Amino acid sequence: MPATPNHVPEPSRTDPALIRNFCIIAHIDHGKSTLADRMLQLTGVVEQRQMRAQYLDRMDIERERGITIKSQAVRLPWAPTHDPGNTHILNMIDTPGHVDFTYEVSRSLAACEGTILLVDAAQGIEAQTLANLYLAMENDLTIIPVLNKIDLPAAQPEKFAEELANLVGCEPGDVLKVSAKTGLGVEALLDKVVREIPAPVGVADAPARAMIFDSVYDSYRGVVTYVRVIDGQLNKRERIRMMSTGATHELLEIGTNSPEMLPADGLGVGEVGYLITGVKDVRQSKVGDTVTSQQKGATEALGGYKDPKPMVFSGLYPLDGSDYPELREALDKLQLNDAALVYEPETSAALGFGFRVGFLGLLHLDVIRERLEREFGLDLIATAPNVVYRVIMEDGSEVVVTNPSEFPEGKIAEVYEPVVRATILAPSEFIGAIMELCQTRRGTMLGMDYLSEDRVEIRYTLPLAEIVFDFFDQLKSKTRGYASLDYEPTGEQSSSLVKVDILLHGDKVDAFSAITHRDQAYAYGVRLVAKLKELIPRQNFEVPVQAAIGSRVIARETIRAIRKDVLAKCYGGDISRKRKLLEKQKEGKKRMKMVGSVEVPQEAFIAVLSSDDSAGPAKGKK
Numbered sequence: 001m002p003a004t005p006n007h008v009p010e011p012s013r014t015d016p017a018l019i020r021n022f023c024i025i026a027h028i029d030h031g032k033s034t035l036a037d038r039m040l041q042l043t044g045v046v047e048q049r050q051m052r053a054q055y056l057d058r059m060d061i062e063r064e065r066g067i068t069i070k071s072q073a074v075r076l077p078w079a080p081t082h083d084p085g086n087t088h089i090l091n092m093i094d095t096p097g098h099v100d101f102t103y104e105v106s107r108s109l110a111a112c113e114g115t116i117l118l119v120d121a122a123q124g125i126e127a128q129t130l131a132n133l134y135l136a137m138e139n140d141l142t143i144i145p146v147l148n149k150i151d152l153p154a155a156q157p158e159k160f161a162e163e164l165a166n167l168v169g170c171e172p173g174d175v176l177k178v179s180a181k182t183g184l185g186v187e188a189l190l191d192k193v194v195r196e197i198p199a200p201v202g203v204a205d206a207p208a209r210a211m212i213f214d215s216v217y218d219s220y221r222g223v224v225t226y227v228r229v230i231d232g233q234l235n236k237r238e239r240i241r242m243m244s245t246g247a248t249h250e251l252l253e254i255g256t257n258s259p260e261m262l263p264a265d266g267l268g269v270g271e272v273g274y275l276i277t278g279v280k281d282v283r284q285s286k287v288g289d290t291v292t293s294q295q296k297g298a299t300e301a302l303g304g305y306k307d308p309k310p311m312v313f314s315g316l317y318p319l320d321g322s323d324y325p326e327l328r329e330a331l332d333k334l335q336l337n338d339a340a341l342v343y344e345p346e347t348s349a350a351l352g353f354g355f356r357v358g359f360l361g362l363l364h365l366d367v368i369r370e371r372l373e374r375e376f377g378l379d380l381i382a383t384a385p386n387v388v389y390r391v392i393m394e395d396g397s398e399v400v401v402t403n404p405s406e407f408p409e410g411k412i413a414e415v416y417e418p419v420v421r422a423t424i425l426a427p428s429e430f431i432g433a434i435m436e437l438c439q440t441r442r443g444t445m446l447g448m449d450y451l452s453e454d455r456v457e458i459r460y461t462l463p464l465a466e467i468v469f470d471f472f473d474q475l476k477s478k479t480r481g482y483a484s485l486d487y488e489p490t491g492e493q494s495s496s497l498v499k500v501d502i503l504l505h506g507d508k509v510d511a512f513s514a515i516t517h518r519d520q521a522y523a524y525g526v527r528l529v530a531k532l533k534e535l536i537p538r539q540n541f542e543v544p545v546q547a548a549i550g551s552r553v554i555a556r557e558t559i560r561a562i563r564k565d566v567l568a569k570c571y572g573g574d575i576s577r578k579r580k581l582l583e584k585q586k587e588g589k590k591r592m593k594m595v596g597s598v599e600v601p602q603e604a605f606i607a608v609l610s611s612d613d614s615a616g617p618a619k620g621k622k
């Protein structure tokens, strides 16, 4: 239906009074996806026989890890028990739960009038429950507190209903108790959504304004953009404009998800749906941006748009140097679907050609690395993740460092590092252990509150660099898995930071350079030097392994010289055996990298850079 001047498009397809837009916020594993599954089933949008667990988590890796990475929206028709004559349209927006993706959560929240705050009845409130709740409160959303998993024998619904009621400011009796697994209480929850969450309000005849809350790349259809219409309407075939960039596109298709795509003529006030314009890159359709009509469009964008900013950087190198073009292609492809992924080529004397890649956080890093290895069949070495430093030189100039080997030499006045505000929730018996861990990680305590008599919320300011290493693993092990962590960037602080270089036979190995606090530099140097001594085989000459700050050596080990006669073993004249041995030795040599005059086995790099101890990158975990 072309939007010619003679053609007056139909008004909104759904009466806004019958629309409810909501999302589910929860800590990881508290059952959000399972609850979404039950809702799909109860409202009949997915037939029983098509049902599979976590229907909305489409990416393979999401399914395997049981986490939701990209949010999705789905339209559910529901005739509530108290008003069976009126079928309402419930738009459910599934949100990612992990800290790395907080910005996406906040955009999803901005597309809703209300939210279900889902808490596991056996676990209680966790750090991300709180973080998400605060986001919802900032967005003035109606909050429906719900306890899930009440079928579990370990559930303590009474205790946690009280905790939850205290938190949101309602009566414990108002907290709904459901089992997403069995479906118990889920109908009552859908009724409550209709009753309590306000219908969307917008100006129907105003210029169109729709907020993008998600944008995904589909290899067949290009970018699919998910929007919530605030004012006016968007119609098929019209030209639309992205307000942050001014780019215009033709609206090739518009529609809703139930949960498969269902094309429509347009979307009106309060409606949630998808747009397809044929663009091939999600960066042209950014989360948080406002979409309007090209003609007679809105002049003022909806608030809240921000560019995703990478917080953690790591060098990614193909194990086999000839895979470099494939790595570039794979990153290009992933970027189509991930506006937060940034990278640029980098060379390392030790590792060859690779990329310096920026991520939102550790989980993001882990997910990307795994996708590169799994979906694109690449074998990669990832260097230890680091944060971004701002170095002010004595002459007043400024250097932004995303790779430790680029840390400037010379007269440095000050170094700034990013800091986060961390919230840790745990049973009170672990207060001592948590405080000890935070202190050793250069934390400053901000405060502590009791959520109930045996659970506390502890707040710290911590350097992001200290969290990037194995902080979360340490926290989990020191609290027997009971603590949960959430953090948000809060700026930067000036710290006494130095670069520690590792030298092999006098040559700097850039891949092993690290920026650490001055007090930790010595320990880092000693640990790495000892480890390298273990991993690097003896050479024909003596090889000193040193750690240095500038020209000052802080640790040293020596790999003693040997002259290895591989043929000595073969006394007797079996020539074929000798040849075999020589070939084997040649084969081994291929996997060596020359660092200056020293042969370093590939395995040594991998062992040092990806080991589980704190000399290597922390494994990004949930």
Ligand SMILES: Nc1nc2c(ncn2[C@@H]2O[C@H](COP(=O)(O)OP(=O)(O)OP(=O)(O)O)[C@@H](O)[C@H]2O)c(=O)[nH]1
Binding pocket: 026, 027, 028, 029, 030, 031, 032, 033, 034, 035, 054, 066, 067, 068, 096, 097, 098, 148, 149, 150, 151, 152, 178, 179, 180, 181, 182
């Ligand atoms: N017993 C029981 N188990 C449940 C219930 N709801 C969810 N689970 C289980 O809890 C685990 C986590 O559920 P998910 O639905 O994947 O959790 P989620 O909150 O979506 O997790 P993320 O997507 O990672 O944020 C799964 O093993 C579910 O089967 C419930 O009501 N009862």
